[in-house]
Amino acid sequence: MTYQPVLGRSLKQQLEEREAEILSPFATLSKNSRGRMIPEEEHIGDIRLSFQRDRDRILHSKTFRRLKHKTQVFLSPTGDHYRTRLTHVLEVSQIARTVAAALCLNESLTEAIALGHDLGHTPFGHAGEATLNKLHPKGFRHYIHSLRVVDMLEHDGRGLNLTLEVRNGIVRHSKGEGEILPKNTKSLAITLEGQIVRLADIVAYVNHDMDDALRAGVIKRKDLPQEICAVVGDSHAARIGSMVRDLIVETLRGDDGNLHVSEEMLEAIDRMRSFLFKNVYRTEKIYREFEKASRIITDLYHYFLENGLVRRQGMDWTYGEKTPEWEDQQFAHRCVCDYVAGMTDRYALSIYEHIFLPQPWGGHYSGNSSTSFA
Structure with missing residues (x-):
């Protein structure tokens, strides 16, 4: 079916109808959002759906712009090609949207969560986070602070007033060294789109941190375990492609409203992450x-x-x-x-x-x- 805007009808309503027509039964529809903390009146002539508005608010925020000068792994790198926190969230967004599109889920919701998931990160990456966690009496976690940024600190102290689905995806994206696909789903985002961002975050950082570590000379290509390369590939592009393809294919095969990754790929990603912790993140x-x-x-x-x-x-x-x-x-x-x-x-x-x-x-x-x- 070819969709054409119909004059005289609300474009927003037409977009909502199109979502209901083409998205998966497991997708989160914009019209079914649980809403915002502060209700907002709909403006006549508004052409954006709720999750599109959230994405735009995040994208235009001061905090988002500052991510370009925040460390990913290597502190104050002199090379122009090392990742920053901004390039990281853009890579996460690209990976997450690719998966969401293949699974017929809500791309706007996925993108909003991906772009906002690291707004609470400190200067100097996880070094800053660990230090603030010791200094602040109540501790510090970047994913919790990300929520504080969008709820209270941005927009001259008024916050961005995002939808519950985006806020939930932001605060539940982090996993540290925990399970890639935890059996206890209570810790996961309430939407599949939010869960996709969590996995896309892992796929992005294990690959680009490997890439940056090779560029910095912290590790050499011969150091990469060959049994991992045999599963995920030898290049940066091949590794991302194989991980994303596995996630999409296994989830479509499961067709049960949950994300799935093959055991072989889960083991490869886990071993790759362990390799990074041992040979990159915790090196002298x-x-x-x-x-x-x-x-x-x-x-x-x-x-x-x-x-x-x-x-x-x-x-x-x-x-x-x-x-x-x-x-x-x-x-x-x-x-x-x-x-x-x-x-x-x-x-x-x-x-x-x-x-x-x-x-x-x-x-x-x-x-x-x-x-x-x-």
């Missing part, structure tokens, strides 16, 4: 850089906690000032954690230099972050 070279980043985050955190921090608007901050509410330690820790977590690598280094390193005589630094952070 990476650990030394981790320690440097941790020291920067720790010093900045304690400095702001001691000297005060004022949030002017949304994510626009000024340090070196205390308001009466700063006496509340819980409030102070929350503000400092929000501020530091939102920094880019280069902004954290710049602030650290101005605070802790000697400056040329006559130099001046206002301490206002609005020009380079917010």
Whole structure:
């Protein structure tokens, strides 16, 4: 059937009808969204569905733009071809959309979750996350902070007011070293689209981190276990292609509303991930850089906690000032954690230099972050 817009009828309504016609019974339809925390009036002439609006809000946010200057694995790399947090989420989005399209699921929902899943990441990658987790009394997890960003910190402190499905997919995307396809599905996103993003995240990082590690000389091509290459392929493109193809084929074969990956592929991905943890993430070279980043985050955190921090608007901050509410330690820790977590690598280094390193005589630094952070 060929769909043509019909004048005189709501284009949004026509798009909703088209979704219902062509998407899988397991897909999440935009018209069936559980809604937003703050109800919004529909505007006459609106042509976007709810998940499309969420995707656009994320894409146009300040936090999303700052991802281009946040570390993926290698801290402050000098080469132009190393991944950043921004290129990572774009790769996750591309992989997730490919799977969603093949399974006739909601691509807009998938893309929104993928683009928003790492908004809460700190400067210096997981080194920053681990450090803030120690410093903040209530701990720190980037996926939880991602939700805080879209709910409270973005849009001048008003948040992005995203749909429940996107928010749920964002907060449940993380897996660490846990099972790739956990038997306990309670920890997974409530939508198949959200679950796809979780798997796409794994597929993206095990492949591009391998690629970056080879480029950096941390590992050599001969180090890659041949039994893994025999299953997933020898090149970056071949590995992604085989993993995505396996996921699509096995899920279509299962046809039960769940994602499926063959045992052979699950084992290969798991062994590949273990190889990276052992030979890349936990190597002495990476650990030394981790320690440097941790020291920067720790010093900045304690400095702001001691000297005060004022949030002017949304994510626009000024340090070196205390308001009466700063006496509340819980409030102070929350503000400092929000501020530091939102920094880019280069902004954290710049602030650290101005605070802790000697400056040329006559130099001046206002301490206002609005020009380079917010």
